[in-house]
Amino acid sequence: KVGDKVKGKVVVMADYGAFVEIAPGVEGLIHVSEMSWSQHLRSAQDFMKVGDEVEAVVLTLDREDRKMSLGIKQLKNDPWENIETKYAVGEQKYPVGTRCVAKVRNFTNFGVFVEIEEGVDGLIHISDLSWTKKIKHPSEFTQIGADIDVEVLAIDKENRRLSLGHKQLEENPWDAFETEFAVGSIHEGTISEVFDKGAVVALEHGVEGFATPKHLVKEDGTQAKAGETLQFKVIEFNKDSKRIILSHSRIFEDEARAEKEAERKAKRATRAPKAEEAPAALNAPLEKTTLG
Numbered sequence: 001k002v003g004d005k006v007k008g009k010v011v012v013m014a015d016y017g018a019f020v021e022i023a024p025g026v027e028g029l030i031h032v033s034e035m036s037w038s039q040h041l042r043s044a045q046d047f048m049k050v051g052d053e054v055e056a057v058v059l060t061l062d063r064e065d066r067k068m069s070l071g072i073k074q075l076k077n078d079p080w081e082n083i084e085t086k087y088a089v090g091e092q093k094y095p096v097g098t099r100c101v102a103k104v105r106n107f108t109n110f111g112v113f114v115e116i117e118e119g120v121d122g123l124i125h126i127s128d129l130s131w132t133k134k135i136k137h138p139s140e141f142t143q144i145g146a147d148i149d150v151e152v153l154a155i156d157k158e159n160r161r162l163s164l165g166h167k168q169l170e171e172n173p174w175d176a177f178e179t180e181f182a183v184g185s186i187h188e189g190t191i192s193e194v195f196d197k198g199a200v201v202a203l204e205h206g207v208e209g210f211a212t213p214k215h216l217v218k219e220d221g222t223q224a225k226a227g228e229t230l231q232f233k234v235i236e237f238n239k240d241s242k243r244i245i246l247s248h249s250r251i252f253e254d255e256a257r258a259e260k261e262a263e264r265k266a267k268r269a270t271r272a273p274k275a276e277e278a279p280a281a282l283n284a285p286l287e288k289t290t291l292g
Contacts, residue, residue, distance in 0.1 A: 002058050002059065002061055004057070004058045005055060005057055006055070006057075007022075007053065007055050008022040008027075008053070009052070009053055010049065010053075011027065012050070013048075013050055014044065015032070015043050015044060015045075016031060016044065017029050017030050017031040017032050017035075017044050018044050018054075022068070028058070028068035028069060029067075029068070029069055030070045032044045035071075035072055036118055036119070037079055038115065038118045038119050039119070039121055039160075047072075055072070056070035056075070057070065057071050057072070057074040059074070073119075079119040079120050080157060083155055097151045097152040097153060098151070099152075100149075100150060101116075101147050101148070101149055101150075102114035102115060102116045102148055102150045102164065103115045103116075103147060103148075104145060104146045104147075104148055105144065107138045107139055108138075109126075109137060110125060111123050111124050112126075112129070112138045112142060112148070114164065116150070121160070121161060121162070122150065122152075122164040124138075124150060124165060124166055125163070126138055128164070128167055128168065129167060131167045131242075132205065134200075134208055148166060149166065149169055150164040150165065151164065151166075151168040153165045153168065173205065175239070177205070177239070177244075181207070181209075183234050184234065185234050186231055187204065187231070187232055188203075188204075188229060188231055189202060189229070189230065190202045190228070190229045191216075191225065191226050191227060191228050191229075194225065197212065198210055199211050207244065209234070209245065210244070210245055210246065215247035217248070218248065218249070231248065232247065232248050233254070235250060
């Protein structure tokens, strides 16, 4: 009956499954999807071959049509049954989420699909791969089949999916960058890419900043080009959006303004004594008149 454990011999193999003879004239099909809890389905030949003695669980039984479906993954516990206790989540209750090694299974434009164990898959969103690198596609960061360290961020038991992060294994460097790249600070940077709307500038620690065309004008009036290494002033810093806005032209513009301001102050300083002498000159004749 359904739920019973049975033993038999594999008599026919196909890509989609294996036919197992339970008794003379009685066969059941183990579909490849019932061979493993993993969602990464493979060929049935990866699990067994003709002549193998196997144990299975009866899943369905149709006596009228003499059909029986079997499963072998049911001999193991569903890995998602105790998923909450197995993988702690890095939220308030668990300051540090469970850390483990996962196998990269597939890519999408928005992230990396990985398998932590048979039947337990997770997604690393592209924004959770690195604190500092601007990754356009996950293939720039890792490759299919590679191992990657991850931290569990959230558990979706209903959809059998984990949300994972890789960058969370390290402290957020943007906490320190907030001080290092404070507005007004000047840093050396290399222009790595130029677009119509501006340029990407590579800074220290693998950090990238952005400068609009008007902030890429050099002191001689020419436009900075890709590959040039220049000094840049931070004119905007946003830790939450991890955005640093830079300006090369602001450096010499500010210097010019500072020089003009210094000249104005110097002129005011030279005029001040003459203004103080004027009352004394005016008072002199009055003093003589009084004495006379």
